[in-house]
Amino acid sequence: MKTDDAPAIVRLAGELDVYRKDEVRTALQSALQARSVLLDLAGVTYADSTALVELLHFCTDLKDANVPVALLIAAPQFARLIQYAGLDQVFAVFDDRAAALEYLAART
Amino acid sequence: MSRPKELRVRRKAWPKSASLLRHALDAFLASNKIDADTRIDIITAVGEALANSIEHAYSPNRVGDVELRARISDVEPRIAVDNIDGGRFITRARRPLRGFGFRIIKMAARTMHIDTSGGTAIRLEFDSAQA
Numbered sequence: 001m002k003t004d005d006a007p008a009i010v011r012l013a014g015e016l017d018v019y020r021k022d023e024v025r026t027a028l029q030s031a032l033q034a035r036s037v038l039l040d041l042a043g044v045t046y047a048d049s050t051a052l053v054e055l056l057h058f059c060t061d062l063k064d065a066n067v068p069v070a071l072l073i074a075a076p077q078f079a080r081l082i083q084y085a086g087l088d089q090v091f092a093v094f095d096d097r098a099a100a101l102e103y104l105a106a107r108t
Numbered sequence: 109m110s111r112p113k114e115l116r117v118r119r120k121a122w123p124k125s126a127s128l129l130r131h132a133l134d135a136f137l138a139s140n141k142i143d144a145d146t147r148i149d150i151i152t153a154v155g156e157a158l159a160n161s162i163e164h165a166y167s168p169n170r171v172g173d174v175e176l177r178a179r180i181s182d183v184e185p186r187i188a189v190d191n192i193d194g195g196r197f198i199t200r201a202r203r204p205l206r207g208f209g210f211r212i213i214k215m216a217a218r219t220m221h222i223d224t225s226g227g228t229a230i231r232l233e234f235d236s237a238q239a
Contacts, residue, residue, distance in 0.1 A: 017130075018159040019123035046130070048155045049208035050163070077148045084152070084215035085208045 007070075007104045008034030013043030016051035024051050028058040036067060036104040042074040042097070047081055059091060068092070068107035070100040110182060113140050118175035121165055121193060126158045129176050133189065140180050142187065146236040150187065153216035156209040157191035157230045165195025165228065185218050185233035194227040 008031040016024055031037045039055070041047075059069050070092045073079055079095075082088050094100035115136040119125035130151055137147050154176065161174040177190040213220055217232040 015127050017126050017155065018162050019126060046151070048159050049212055050159055052208055077152060080148060081152055081212060084212045086211065
């Protein structure tokens with residue numbers, strides 16, 4: 001993969017809740033100009049809807065710009081939150097990093 | 109029938125309190141052998157209620173408390189958690205449990221009741237097998 005085709009990687013870890021809403025927003029904004037984005041959230045142990053809203057805004061903005069985004073998620077709570085919010089068909093969610101990168105490479 | 113186990117924990121409704129309250133609840137559930145799958149649903153639903161209290165119960169210059177009261181008994185629904193704040197439920201338009209938070213709670217909890225007679229109390233109930 002050429003360097004300029006490599007996805008931007010945004011890595012967040014720990015608990016993404018109401019306390020970290022602004023931090024999540026700022027981290028996501030750093031990748032708004034990318035050609036493709038891997039949101040590496042494998043280290044996230046808990047998330048709530050305040051983080052989910054930030055992720056949804058980010059993914060919607062990039063989708064409108066035809067920029068592919070993949071979410072790498074490991075915690076069962078986070079995966080269930082996305083499912084309960086009805087967003088499992090909106091986000092491209094992966095629990096395997098190679099599969100997420102393959103998804104992005106096929107769309108870049 | 110054994111005596112119900114209870115937890116009460118109260119903190120200022122600041123954003124940083126959410127994690128502390130969730131961890132206190134999860135430790136209580138784990139110490140009473142509530143299975144991991146049910147704990148995920150409880151922490152997810154209660155986390156939404158807490159976030160709602162922290163974001164909407166008080167004006168920024170007059171922040172009050174938010175309290176969790178959890179009770180585990182022998183009969184279903186075995187687990188009840190009250191999320192209580194002193195916020196005034198002025199109108200549903202201004203103080204809703206709407207959108208994703210509302211949807212997530214309805215998916216994760218067996219029942220939800222909102223009492224606005226004094227502050228706002230959200231009671232969530234869950235079934236559980238013991239681990």
